[in-house]
Amino acid sequence: xxxxxxxxxxxxxxxxxxxxxxxxxxxxxxxxxxxxxxxxxxxxxxxxxxxxxxxxxxxxxxxxxxxxxxxxxxxxxxxxxxxxxxxxxxxxxxxxxxxxxxxxxxxxxxxxxxxxxxxxxxxxxxxxxxxxxxxxxxxxxxxxxxxxxxxxxxxxxxxxxxxxxxxxxxxxxxxxxxxxxxxxxxxxxxxxxxxxxxxxxxxxxxxxxxxxxxxxxxxxxxxxxxxxxxxxxxxxxxxxxxxxxxxxxxxxxxxxxxxxxxxxxxxxxxxxxxxxxxxxxxxxxxxxxxxxxxxxxxxxxxxxxxxxxxxxxxxxxxxxxxxxxxxxxxxxxxxxxxxxxxxxxxxxxxxxxxxxxxxxxxxx
Numbered sequence: 001x002x003x004x005x006x007x008x009x010x011x012x013x014x015x016x017x018x019x020x021x022x023x024x025x026x027x028x029x030x031x032x033x034x035x036x037x038x039x040x041x042x043x044x045x046x047x048x049x050x051x052x053x054x055x056x057x058x059x060x061x062x063x064x065x066x067x068x069x070x071x072x073x074x075x076x077x078x079x080x081x082x083x084x085x086x087x088x089x090x091x092x093x094x095x096x097x098x099x100x101x102x103x104x105x106x107x108x109x110x111x112x113x114x115x116x117x118x119x120x121x122x123x124x125x126x127x128x129x130x131x132x133x134x135x136x137x138x139x140x141x142x143x144x145x146x147x148x149x150x151x152x153x154x155x156x157x158x159x160x161x162x163x164x165x166x167x168x169x170x171x172x173x174x175x176x177x178x179x180x181x182x183x184x185x186x187x188x189x190x191x192x193x194x195x196x197x198x199x200x201x202x203x204x205x206x207x208x209x210x211x212x213x214x215x216x217x218x219x220x221x222x223x224x225x226x227x228x229x230x231x232x233x234x235x236x237x238x239x240x241x242x243x244x245x246x247x248x249x250x251x252x253x254x255x256x257x258x259x260x261x262x263x264x265x266x267x268x269x270x271x272x273x274x275x276x277x278x279x280x281x282x283x284x285x286x287x288x289x290x291x292x293x294x295x296x297x298x299x300x301x302x303x304x305x306x307x308x309x310x311x312x313x314x315x316x317x318x319x320x321x322x323x324x325x326x327x328x329x330x331x332x333x334x335x336x337x338x339x340x341x342x343x344x345x346x347x348x349x350x351x352x353x354x355x356x357x358x359x360x361x362x363x364x
Contacts, residue, residue, distance in 0.1 A: 024066055024067055049108070056102065076127055080127065110125075146274075149260055164217050169210065170256070173197075194208065253271055256270040257270040
């Protein structure tokens with residue numbers, strides 16, 4: 001009996017939860033996110049929008065802006081300036097991509113609120129997003145370096161054979177990390193030499209070619225390894241772990257990065273390193289930019305054109321043939337340049353180490 005009285009007292013003293021304001025920011029954001037889910041946007045996209053809108057709602061609440069109608073253009077501009085000036089605990093600023101993502105989430109939600117008459121107008125309609133810098137892929141493997149990385153797994157073991165099949169698939173198809181993780185056994189068509197990538201970026205399916213060598217390694221894995229890890233050898237995830245479960249993206253990143261590091265090549269990266277390498281080497285081999293776009297699953301060819309800036313083999317050939325500052329008939333006899341290539345390579349190795357240290361210092 002005393003227990004019931006005490007329990008009643010705790011319920012009476014406990015603070016009541018404040019009901020969600022149906023006209024408040026959180027209610028509007030929740031309804032907007034449900035709309036995105038009804039439009040079949042990926043859970044990754046919805047989670048990113050939710051995170052960005054949560055940050056904006058908290059920022060607004062700290063400034064007594066609690067309802068969508070209280071958000072004005074000066075408020076949005078102030079938030080944009082705050083994002084630009086924000087610093088993490090380690091002193092680093094938010095990346096341009098992060099700032100843009102958060103502003104896009106705010107702008108999209110306010111546009112929807114204006115269209116559905118929750119607010120009178122869209123205060124973010126004329127907000128200019130930060131200009132994204134055009135960055136080249138930092139590292140691209142040469143053919144020799146790629147082969148060195150591919151040879152790292154011990155194919156005498158079950159897991160080493162699986163890992164070789166994974167690396168060959170990444171290198172041959174240029175697929176994204178999560179696209180490889182999402183492959184099922186039935187997505188490999190050895191007869192046609194293609195791979196079905198289902199719900200890639202933007203939830204779009206596409207069919208990509210896969211080379212004969214990669215297919216050979218995948219076939220060995222399917223015949224010798226996978227049946228010993230799973231119950232149903234004909235269905236389910238293509239690449240699995242020791243427990244027969246589908247791999248995770250972070251696990252695959254760690255696996256590939258480990259082989260890249262072990263190989264001793266002076267390039268950093270993991271799954272996307274093979275994606276960059278695949279596109280760049282194919283362009284240097286004469287592949288059309290539109291084919292590379294289809295292979296990589298880029299919605300805009302402009303995204304693919306970044307690889308034309310990395311692939312400079314043809315430009316270097318033209319430069320050597322046409323630039324006036326060149327040896328017309330070989331180097332002069334009084335210049336001994338036989339050791340120059342190695343000297344240059346040694347110089348770049350030293351300066352590359354310095355650059356890596358500078359980048360590490362900036363990250364830290």
